[in-house]
Amino acid sequence: MQTIVLGGGCFWCTESVFLSVKGVQSVVSGYMGGDATSANYEAVCSGSTGHVEVIKVEFDESIVPLEVILDVFFATHDPTTMDRQGNDVGSQYRSVVFYTEDSQKPTV
Template structure:
Protein backbone atom coordinates (compact mmCIF):
# COMPACT_ATOMS: atom_id res chain seq x y z
CA UNK A 1 0.00 0.00 0.00
CA UNK A 2 1.23 3.47 -0.88
CA UNK A 3 -0.01 6.97 -0.14
CA UNK A 4 0.18 10.24 -2.06
CA UNK A 5 -1.47 13.57 -1.20
CA UNK A 6 -2.84 15.55 -4.14
CA UNK A 7 -4.33 19.02 -4.42
CA UNK A 8 -6.06 19.92 -7.66
CA UNK A 9 -8.87 22.28 -6.77
CA UNK A 10 -11.91 21.43 -4.70
CA UNK A 11 -11.38 18.18 -2.85
CA UNK A 12 -14.95 17.08 -3.59
CA UNK A 13 -13.99 16.88 -7.27
CA UNK A 14 -10.70 15.04 -6.98
CA UNK A 15 -12.11 12.69 -4.36
CA UNK A 16 -15.06 11.73 -6.59
CA UNK A 17 -12.69 10.74 -9.40
CA UNK A 18 -10.17 8.74 -7.38
CA UNK A 19 -12.92 6.81 -5.59
CA UNK A 20 -13.71 5.31 -9.04
CA UNK A 21 -10.14 4.14 -9.74
CA UNK A 22 -9.36 0.43 -9.50
CA UNK A 23 -6.60 -0.17 -6.98
CA UNK A 24 -7.39 2.91 -4.92
CA UNK A 25 -8.23 1.60 -1.47
CA UNK A 26 -9.20 4.86 0.26
CA UNK A 27 -9.54 8.56 -0.49
CA UNK A 28 -9.69 11.04 2.38
CA UNK A 29 -10.42 14.73 1.91
CA UNK A 30 -8.36 17.07 4.03
CA UNK A 31 -5.98 19.97 4.30
CA UNK A 32 -2.19 20.20 4.14
CA UNK A 33 0.70 22.49 3.41
CA UNK A 34 -0.07 25.49 5.56
CA UNK A 35 1.48 27.21 8.53
CA UNK A 36 -1.40 26.64 10.94
CA UNK A 37 -1.11 23.67 13.30
CA UNK A 38 -4.73 22.76 12.70
CA UNK A 39 -7.17 23.23 9.88
CA UNK A 40 -10.89 23.38 9.29
CA UNK A 41 -12.99 24.29 6.28
CA UNK A 42 -13.86 27.81 7.37
CA UNK A 43 -10.27 28.78 8.20
CA UNK A 44 -8.81 27.19 5.06
CA UNK A 45 -11.41 28.80 2.77
CA UNK A 46 -10.68 32.13 4.41
CA UNK A 47 -7.18 31.84 3.00
CA UNK A 48 -5.46 32.57 6.31
CA UNK A 49 -3.92 29.16 7.06
CA UNK A 50 -1.90 28.55 3.91
CA UNK A 51 -3.38 25.05 3.70
CA UNK A 52 -4.57 23.53 0.44
CA UNK A 53 -7.67 21.40 -0.05
CA UNK A 54 -6.18 17.98 -0.77
CA UNK A 55 -7.02 14.31 -0.92
CA UNK A 56 -4.95 11.53 0.60
CA UNK A 57 -4.98 8.62 -1.83
CA UNK A 58 -4.13 5.18 -0.45
CA UNK A 59 -3.53 2.76 -3.31
CA UNK A 60 -2.42 -0.81 -3.87
CA UNK A 61 0.72 -0.49 -5.96
CA UNK A 62 0.28 -4.07 -7.16
CA UNK A 63 -2.92 -2.95 -8.92
CA UNK A 64 -2.11 0.65 -9.91
CA UNK A 65 1.23 2.41 -9.86
CA UNK A 66 2.09 5.98 -8.90
CA UNK A 67 2.75 6.86 -12.53
CA UNK A 68 -0.87 6.07 -13.44
CA UNK A 69 -2.19 7.89 -10.36
CA UNK A 70 -0.28 10.97 -11.53
CA UNK A 71 -1.53 10.58 -15.11
CA UNK A 72 -5.09 10.66 -13.77
CA UNK A 73 -4.30 13.64 -11.53
CA UNK A 74 -2.89 15.69 -14.41
CA UNK A 75 -5.84 14.83 -16.70
CA UNK A 76 -8.57 15.85 -14.23
CA UNK A 77 -7.24 19.29 -13.29
CA UNK A 78 -5.32 22.14 -14.88
CA UNK A 79 -1.75 22.10 -13.56
CA UNK A 80 -0.93 25.34 -15.39
CA UNK A 81 -3.23 27.64 -13.44
CA UNK A 82 -1.80 29.08 -10.24
CA UNK A 83 -4.16 28.88 -7.25
CA UNK A 84 -7.23 28.32 -9.35
CA UNK A 85 -9.34 25.52 -10.78
CA UNK A 86 -12.33 26.72 -12.75
CA UNK A 87 -14.41 29.02 -10.56
CA UNK A 88 -12.48 28.05 -7.41
CA UNK A 89 -9.92 30.77 -6.78
CA UNK A 90 -7.44 31.06 -3.92
CA UNK A 91 -4.30 29.48 -2.52
CA UNK A 92 -6.42 26.69 -1.03
CA UNK A 93 -7.03 25.44 -4.60
CA UNK A 94 -3.36 25.18 -5.60
CA UNK A 95 -2.06 22.33 -7.72
CA UNK A 96 0.21 20.36 -5.40
CA UNK A 97 1.71 16.93 -4.86
CA UNK A 98 2.86 15.98 -1.37
CA UNK A 99 4.87 12.75 -1.37
CA UNK A 100 5.87 10.51 1.54
CA UNK A 101 8.43 8.26 -0.06
CA UNK A 102 11.63 9.78 -1.50
CA UNK A 103 11.56 7.10 -4.22
CA UNK A 104 8.38 8.78 -5.55
CA UNK A 105 10.10 12.08 -6.30
CA UNK A 106 11.80 10.99 -9.57
CA UNK A 107 8.48 9.60 -10.84
CA UNK A 108 6.72 12.87 -10.01
CA UNK A 109 9.47 14.95 -11.60
CA UNK A 110 9.41 12.79 -14.74
CA UNK A 111 5.65 13.35 -15.15
CA UNK A 112 6.02 17.10 -14.75
CA UNK A 113 8.95 17.16 -17.17
CA UNK A 114 6.84 15.27 -19.73
CA UNK A 115 4.11 17.90 -19.43
CA UNK A 116 6.65 20.70 -19.78
CA UNK A 117 8.08 19.00 -22.87
CA UNK A 118 4.55 19.27 -24.30
CA UNK A 119 4.78 23.06 -23.76
CA UNK A 120 2.67 23.10 -20.62
CA UNK A 121 3.67 25.75 -18.09
CA UNK A 122 3.16 23.52 -15.04
CA UNK A 123 2.86 25.33 -11.70
CA UNK A 124 2.23 22.24 -9.58
CA UNK A 125 4.14 22.41 -6.29
CA UNK A 126 5.97 19.26 -5.26
CA UNK A 127 6.94 18.90 -1.61
CA UNK A 128 7.60 16.29 1.04
CA UNK A 129 4.31 15.51 2.79
CA UNK A 130 3.55 17.88 5.67
CA UNK A 131 1.00 17.07 8.37
CA UNK A 132 -2.37 16.07 6.90
CA UNK A 133 -5.56 17.26 8.59
CA UNK A 134 -8.69 15.22 7.85
CA UNK A 135 -11.57 17.41 6.65
CA UNK A 136 -14.88 17.44 8.45
CA UNK A 137 -16.98 14.28 8.07
CA UNK A 138 -19.56 15.98 5.83
CA UNK A 139 -16.81 16.52 3.21
CA UNK A 140 -15.92 12.82 3.01
CA UNK A 141 -17.43 11.06 -0.03
CA UNK A 142 -19.33 14.29 -0.65
CA UNK A 143 -20.46 13.69 -4.23
CA UNK A 144 -21.85 10.23 -3.47
CA UNK A 145 -23.80 11.66 -0.52
CA UNK A 146 -24.93 14.79 -2.42
CA UNK A 147 -25.42 13.76 -6.06
CA UNK A 148 -27.85 16.59 -6.81
CA UNK A 149 -25.71 19.38 -5.34
CA UNK A 150 -25.36 22.09 -8.02
CA UNK A 151 -21.61 22.68 -7.86
CA UNK A 152 -20.91 18.96 -7.94
CA UNK A 153 -23.18 18.42 -10.94
CA UNK A 154 -21.36 21.20 -12.77
CA UNK A 155 -17.76 20.30 -11.90
CA UNK A 156 -17.51 16.55 -11.34
CA UNK A 157 -19.16 14.85 -14.38
CA UNK A 158 -16.61 16.36 -16.83
CA UNK A 159 -13.78 15.03 -14.66
CA UNK A 160 -15.37 11.58 -14.53
CA UNK A 161 -15.81 11.68 -18.31
CA UNK A 162 -12.09 12.42 -18.72
CA UNK A 163 -11.30 9.49 -16.44
CA UNK A 164 -13.47 7.14 -18.50
CA UNK A 165 -12.14 8.48 -21.80
CA UNK A 166 -8.45 8.24 -20.92
CA UNK A 167 -8.30 5.32 -18.48
CA UNK A 168 -10.94 2.74 -19.38
CA UNK A 169 -11.27 0.53 -22.39
Protein backbone atom coordinates (compact mmCIF):
# COMPACT_ATOMS: atom_id res chain seq x y z
CA MET A 1 0.00 0.00 0.00
CA GLN A 2 1.07 3.56 -0.71
CA THR A 3 -0.28 6.89 0.44
CA ILE A 4 -0.24 10.26 -1.29
CA VAL A 5 -1.86 13.54 -0.25
CA LEU A 6 -3.51 15.63 -2.97
CA GLY A 7 -5.14 19.05 -2.99
CA GLY A 8 -7.16 19.99 -6.03
CA GLY A 9 -10.10 22.10 -4.96
CA CYS A 10 -12.99 21.07 -2.75
CA PHE A 11 -11.91 17.95 -0.89
CA TRP A 12 -15.39 16.43 -0.99
CA CYS A 13 -15.43 16.63 -4.80
CA THR A 14 -11.91 15.25 -5.10
CA GLU A 15 -12.70 12.52 -2.57
CA SER A 16 -15.70 11.31 -4.59
CA VAL A 17 -13.56 10.97 -7.74
CA PHE A 18 -10.94 8.80 -6.05
CA LEU A 19 -13.44 6.60 -4.24
CA SER A 20 -14.42 5.20 -7.64
CA VAL A 21 -10.85 4.35 -8.74
CA LYS A 22 -10.13 0.62 -8.68
CA GLY A 23 -7.22 -0.08 -6.34
CA VAL A 24 -7.89 2.90 -4.07
CA GLN A 25 -8.45 1.51 -0.59
CA SER A 26 -9.39 4.67 1.30
CA VAL A 27 -9.75 8.41 0.87
CA VAL A 28 -9.80 10.81 3.83
CA SER A 29 -10.47 14.55 3.58
CA GLY A 30 -8.67 17.09 5.72
CA TYR A 31 -6.38 20.12 5.83
CA MET A 32 -2.62 20.37 5.42
CA GLY A 33 0.20 22.87 5.17
CA GLY A 34 -1.16 25.61 7.36
CA ASP A 35 0.11 27.61 10.28
CA ALA A 36 -2.70 27.00 12.74
CA THR A 37 -2.37 23.96 14.98
CA SER A 38 -6.08 23.27 14.83
CA ALA A 39 -7.80 23.83 11.50
CA ASN A 40 -11.55 23.95 11.13
CA TYR A 41 -13.76 24.77 8.17
CA GLU A 42 -14.51 28.36 9.19
CA ALA A 43 -10.89 29.21 10.00
CA VAL A 44 -9.55 27.67 6.80
CA CYS A 45 -12.21 29.42 4.67
CA SER A 46 -11.18 32.75 6.19
CA GLY A 47 -7.82 32.35 4.46
CA SER A 48 -5.92 33.12 7.64
CA THR A 49 -4.49 29.66 8.40
CA GLY A 50 -2.57 28.88 5.20
CA HIS A 51 -4.13 25.42 4.98
CA VAL A 52 -5.17 23.69 1.78
CA GLU A 53 -8.06 21.24 1.45
CA VAL A 54 -6.56 17.83 0.73
CA ILE A 55 -7.36 14.16 0.49
CA LYS A 56 -5.15 11.35 1.75
CA VAL A 57 -5.35 8.55 -0.80
CA GLU A 58 -4.28 5.04 0.19
CA PHE A 59 -3.91 2.79 -2.83
CA ASP A 60 -2.63 -0.63 -3.84
CA GLU A 61 0.18 0.11 -6.30
CA SER A 62 -0.10 -3.42 -7.76
CA ILE A 63 -3.61 -2.50 -8.98
CA VAL A 64 -3.27 1.22 -9.65
CA PRO A 65 0.23 2.72 -9.96
CA LEU A 66 1.09 6.21 -8.72
CA GLU A 67 1.27 7.46 -12.31
CA VAL A 68 -2.41 6.60 -12.80
CA ILE A 69 -3.37 8.25 -9.49
CA LEU A 70 -1.63 11.41 -10.69
CA ASP A 71 -3.23 11.16 -14.14
CA VAL A 72 -6.67 11.07 -12.51
CA PHE A 73 -5.73 13.96 -10.21
CA PHE A 74 -4.56 16.24 -13.01
CA ALA A 75 -7.46 15.26 -15.30
CA THR A 76 -10.07 16.18 -12.70
CA HIS A 77 -8.94 19.70 -11.79
CA ASP A 78 -7.13 22.65 -13.33
CA PRO A 79 -3.76 23.16 -11.62
CA THR A 80 -3.18 26.38 -13.56
CA THR A 81 -5.91 28.37 -11.82
CA MET A 82 -4.46 30.19 -8.83
CA ASP A 83 -6.45 29.62 -5.62
CA ARG A 84 -9.53 28.50 -7.50
CA GLN A 85 -11.34 25.43 -8.78
CA GLY A 86 -14.56 26.23 -10.61
CA ASN A 87 -16.83 28.22 -8.30
CA ASP A 88 -14.60 27.56 -5.27
CA VAL A 89 -12.30 30.52 -4.64
CA GLY A 90 -9.67 30.86 -1.92
CA SER A 91 -6.13 29.81 -1.12
CA GLN A 92 -7.44 26.58 0.44
CA TYR A 93 -8.34 25.40 -3.10
CA ARG A 94 -4.82 25.59 -4.56
CA SER A 95 -3.33 22.59 -6.32
CA VAL A 96 -0.73 20.64 -4.30
CA VAL A 97 0.86 17.21 -4.10
CA PHE A 98 2.51 15.93 -0.92
CA TYR A 99 4.43 12.72 -1.44
CA THR A 100 4.79 10.40 1.55
CA GLU A 101 7.72 8.23 0.44
CA ASP A 102 11.02 9.28 -1.11
CA SER A 103 10.42 6.76 -3.90
CA GLN A 104 7.41 8.85 -5.02
CA LYS A 105 9.38 12.08 -5.42
CA PRO A 106 10.66 11.47 -8.99
CA THR A 107 7.11 10.74 -10.16
CA VAL A 108 5.45 13.74 -8.57
